[in-house]
Amino acid sequence: MDLQQMRYVVAVAEEGGFTRAAERCRVVQSALSHQIARLERELGALLFERTSRRVRLTPAGEAFLPAARQALDAAERARAEVAAASGEIRGRLAIGAITTVAAVDLPSLLKRYRERYPQVRITLRAGISEELIEQVRDGSLDIGFLGLLPGTIPRGVSDRELEHGNLVAVVAPDHRLADEAETDLASLANETFVDFAAGTIGRSQSDQAFAAADVQRDVAFEVTSPEFIAEIIRQGLAVGMLPANYAHRLRGVRTLCVRDAPGRVERLIWSRHRPSPPAAAFLRFLDVEPQPPGTTRPDS
Structure with missing residues (x-):
């Protein structure tokens, strides 16, 4: 063999x-x-x-x-x-990311990394947070970029908070709220919504906020990507909730601040075991110094 x-x-x-x-x-x-x-x-x-x-x-x-x-x-x-022992970084770097990652400019970061370490083969996989956590935990990914509920710490991996923010309401340009600067969840109660699939972390951010506000909503469209969410909204079929830093990039829609908006935290995760040389080099690009296994960090 x-x-x-x-x-x-x-x-x-x-x-x-x-x-x-x-x-x-x-x-x-x-x-x-x-x-x-x-x-x-x-x-x-x-x-x-x-x-x-x-x-x-x-x-x-x-x-x-x-x-x-x-x-x-x-x-x-x-x-x-x-290779690293002789001063050369080479090998594989497998990264997973949610499609709404906004805390870092990932394409630009990968370009700079490749320029610095041309012998590293970079792969990128898009996915939902819960799948990315499992893939980092089992070693099929080295690094993951997640979007989680505030206070949620992924288990079995090392992690670092990157950004804390809120979701915003996203509507079509001719929607009744399109010219408003802000709204609240109660004002959205009678709207038809497009969102991620029930049970996913991306969906639970909105579900928990509406439940806490004691507001019922109708999610008629369940899709897997934020781009599809945006397209449904552009056609006037539904309204949606997306991360503020991501939603502001979208064209052909309007975004509104929501006074009782769902919160969201982007987190960086990596293996609890000693990262590979390519992964350790990538973490240093993000000003993260991997610590030895068993070390407790202040933010974990």
């Missing part, structure tokens, strides 16, 4: 087929298939069910995949540590 075979298994699992996996790994399909078959003989179990229509993991493959990923990550980490 070797790392290359593990890479091939991961590629087939993620790409859903041998042809796309071979293209991703830049090898001919026959070579990739031969190596996976050789690994299966060594393990004494099939890792994939192969049919003319699809390829999927067997129970043995499901058990093998997480361990293969961990081995590949460990090998990548070892290479990065050796």
Whole structure:
């Protein structure tokens, strides 16, 4: 068993087929298939069910995949540590972020980081806060940018508050409140709303504020992205609540301060274990000095 075979298994699992996996790994399909078959003989179990229509993991493959990923990550980490010992930062930096992140200019930050550390392969994944916390915790992400309710501290990760703010009401330009400077939740009670899916952190920020104000609201449109929320609002189909610093970037809508607005905190998270050299370098870009495992920070 070797790392290359593990890479091939991961590629087939993620790409859903041998042809796309071979293209991703830049090898001919026959070579990739031969190596996976050789690994299966060594393990004494099939890792994939192969049919003319699809390829999927067997129970043995499901058990093998997480361990293969961990081995590949460990090998990548070892290479990065050796390079760092000689003064070179290289390896992988995997970042996850909510799409409404506003506390930092993430694209600009990534550009400066790449210019400083060109040997680091940067990946960026958008997602919801609860998923990003889990992915940083299990090591599939190095860094996460979250949006949480005030007072919420993510468990199992190191974290730092970046920004505290409120949500604002977002309406169409011809809405009855479009020319108002501010409003309150009670004034929005009879509106049709667009929001994130029920049960998500992004949705709970608004739900808890309306519940605290004893105001009922009708969320008729549930979507997954703030851009889609904004488009629904532009069409006059609904009103919405979005983070102030993000909403002010939107065109074709009006924003109103809300006197009893839901609060929101953006937080930066990273692994509680010692960050990889690329992750530690990224944290220093944000003026965060990673502390040794077990150290208690004042803000946590």
